[in-house]
Amino acid sequence: MSISRFKQKQQRSLGQVSLVGAGPGDPDLLTIKALRSIETSDVIIFDNLVSERIRALFPKGSEAIYVGKIKGAHSSTQDEINRLLLKKAKQGLNVCRLKGGDAFVFGRGGEEMLMLKSAGIHVDIIPGITAGAGCSSYAGIPLTHRGLSQGCTFVTAHAEKTLDIKWQALANLNHTLVFYMGLSKAQLIETELQQAGLASNTPVALIENGCCPDQRVITGTLTELNALVVEQQVKSPALIIVGEVVSLSEQLQWVEMNTSVYEKITHSAVLSA
Ligand code: SAH
Secondary structure: OOHHHHHHHHHHHOOEEEEEEOEOOOHHHOOHHHHHHHHHOOEEEEOOOOOHHHHOOOOOOOEEEEOOOOOOOOOOOHHHHHHHHHHHHHOOOEEEEEEOEOOOOOOOHHHHHHHHHHOOOEEEEEOOOOHHHHHHHHOOOOOOEOOOEOOEEEEEOOOOOOOOOOHHHHHHHOOEEEEEOOHHHHHHHHHHHHHOOOOOOOEEEEEEOOOOOOOEEEEEEHHHHHHHHHHOOOOOOEEEEEOHHHHHHHHHOOOOOOHHHHHHHHHOOHHHO
């Protein structure tokens, strides 16, 4: 057998891993390719951001392993997840590695792929709708809009050690800013962006459980950001959007949600309540 045939055979006996983005929660936002991977893989290894309604689509007979990382709770470490992925692939299984949103946007998909590829495992990628895109659409907030915002920047407010955000650069961009994992840093975001020159009345939105039946959209201004988080008891997962485009959310709202809550929060100054 030629070396390449041998390699091919070896590859076949190894399994493979699909890094699959599940989108922000609504199962109808799964791509056809993602659904196909969920339905045909031997094992699904999934994170906590994969919504209940998407989990309900897992085939009854297939193995599904939860490796969610919940802040502050015991959960699998990235090393444990890597070992599990490798183990399953080496057993010859086809693995669906299912993550919320898109695996390559604050999803550690790159790290997992590097590790797997260095072990000779074939990896393919099925992109998903990242929360920044999905949740903003479900909140009626266009990320760009002629005359209001020429660009959009996704920022993570989470850091292993210290947060190294170039606030001045962000403020100067004049872009819509979308902060992932920003809830616990709301005060910092509010203060730093204002110090960097963003107007205190810049519109902001908090989107909690975006694209899910219990989605909440809370709008206000930059100077109210942390107070909104506290007063409205906003819970993870939530996105923070900062920028003039947020001012369109009321007119462009289209998802049916608890409108009384929405209007109350939008119109009344939460701080003066
Ligand atoms: N890979 C994911 C992001 C993972 S980081 C993606 O592409 O979307 C996790 C953060 O994403 C959360 O802390 C939150 O800020 C955001 N997020 C993910 N899903 C969300 C949802 N349904 N609603 C609001 N925020 C969400």
